[in-house]
Amino acid sequence: MNFTENEIFGAALIGFDMIDGPFLKWKKEYDNKNKNVRLDDFAMNFYLAFRGGNESVKKPRAILYDNFYIVAFPRDLELCCLFMKPKDLENNISQLNKIASRIITEMENDKDDDNTKDSDENTIEEIERLIPNLLNGTKMTTPELRRYFKLSNSQIWKVMSDLENSNKIIRAGKKGRSVYWTAK
Amino acid sequence: MLCSEIDKLAKVTLIGYPATGKTTLTKLLAQNEINRLYFPTHGLDLKTVKLEEYILRVWDLGGQQSYLKTYSRDYLLGSDIIFIVTDSTPRNVLNSRELINYACHFVGKDCPIIAIANKQDLVKTDGRMDYKRVEDILHIKTYGLTAIDPSERVKLLNIIKKELDKIAIRRRRKD
Numbered sequence: 001m002n003f004t005e006n007e008i009f010g011a012a013l014i015g016f017d018m019i020d021g022p023f024l025k026w027k028k029e030y031d032n033k034n035k036n037v038r039l040d041d042f043a044m045n046f047y048l049a050f051r052g053g054n055e056s057v058k059k060p061r062a063i064l065y066d067n068f069y070i071v072a073f074p075r076d077l078e079l080c081c082l083f084m085k086p087k088d089l090e091n092n093i094s095q096l097n098k099i100a101s102r103i104i105t106e107m108e109n110d111k112d113d114d115n116t117k118d119s120d121e122n123t124i125e126e127i128e129r130l131i132p133n134l135l136n137g138t139k140m141t142t143p144e145l146r147r148y149f150k151l152s153n154s155q156i157w158k159v160m161s162d163l164e165n166s167n168k169i170i171r172a173g174k175k176g177r178s179v180y181w182t183a184k
Numbered sequence: 185m186l187c188s189e190i191d192k193l194a195k196v197t198l199i200g201y202p203a204t205g206k207t208t209l210t211k212l213l214a215q216n217e218i219n220r221l222y223f224p225t226h227g228l229d230l231k232t233v234k235l236e237e238y239i240l241r242v243w244d245l246g247g248q249q250s251y252l253k254t255y256s257r258d259y260l261l262g263s264d265i266i267f268i269v270t271d272s273t274p275r276n277v278l279n280s281r282e283l284i285n286y287a288c289h290f291v292g293k294d295c296p297i298i299a300i301a302n303k304q305d306l307v308k309t310d311g312r313m314d315y316k317r318v319e320d321i322l323h324i325k326t327y328g329l330t331a332i333d334p335s336e337r338v339k340l341l342n343i344i345k346k347e348l349d350k351i352a353i354r355r356r357r358k359d
Contacts, residue, residue, distance in 0.1 A: 044230040045229070045230070048228065125275050126279075129203070129271070129275065133203035133222045134222050136220050136221065137219070137221050
């Protein structure tokens with residue numbers, strides 16, 4: 001990895017208290033102009049991002065955000081985070097975004113194999129409770145919703161029809177053959 | 185951290201099924217902007233809130249089953265107050281009984297388990313249950329709230345303050 005020390009704009013040591021959990025133990029900001037990260041607010045979230053989950057699960061060494069990245073080095077339960085602002089990240093992200101879009105399109109084309117198991121009645125009721133929340137102030141297509149809930153095509157249409165009939169959701173347009181839905 | 189500060193630290197844990205309003209309640213406490221879009225909490229979120237002499241560490245655990253199964257045990261331990269958050273729909277209230285039983289396994293009698301019957305603004309229009317009915321079903325102290333209403337912050341803080349004061353009295357008696 002090529003970098004210069006100038007790219008480090010901050011460092012933090014996040015400690016861990018057995019009762020209270022992660023806390024910001026120490027911090028140093030090398031570049032006062034950089035207001036990307038409010039360390040006090042995000043220290044605990046960074047800790048979980050790097051250390052969360054079971055010990056057996058692989059942990060990230062670095063996490064890339066919109067315009068900076070963090071590299072973390074664990075020391076027992078503590079975590080030393082270096083906040084980096086690398087050069088040309090915007091361009092790299094834009095290139096990677098194009099690749100990701102291609103992969104998503106590929107997946108969309110392959111997804112028609114409908115081998116999802118039928119969900120039980122209790123799960124369907126829970127889904128009917130969640131969908132109006134999910135569609136509150138936003139629009140989603142039927143296939144998008146189907147993927148969120150691991151439902152079969154026939155099941156998602158049954159759920160959407162029920163919700164439409166009970167006036168909880170309405171149709172908000174079409175995208176190709178897919179219907180957009182939104183909460184009423 | 186000084187001993188006097190540790191005495192005033194309180195761990196407030198919110199658990200509940202997805203989309204019941206745990207994150208909105210957390211944002212309400214932290215005075216963060218509340219919008220109506222629903223984004224599920226992945227894992228958990230933590231906020232620190234100052235309440236008079238207390239410092240509240242608010243733990244907002246994602247309601248998805250995998251999070252509840254994997255993490256809730258660890259996050260419930262050491263709680264000073266546990267809030268079971270329901271969206272006041274009949275099904276969700278009934279399901280929440282399971283969470284109460286679950287939470288009881290991990291905390292002692294000193295830790296109050298309190299239900300929040302959220303989304304009370306929808307009682308008349310969307311068939312949500314009145315908080316008193318929720319209390320009858322859950323058999324634990326239940327408060328009705330509308331987390332999207334910033335004016336409810338004072339009410340929530342008062343609930344927490346009242347419970348923390350009770351805990352402090354119990355602890356002093358023990359000492």
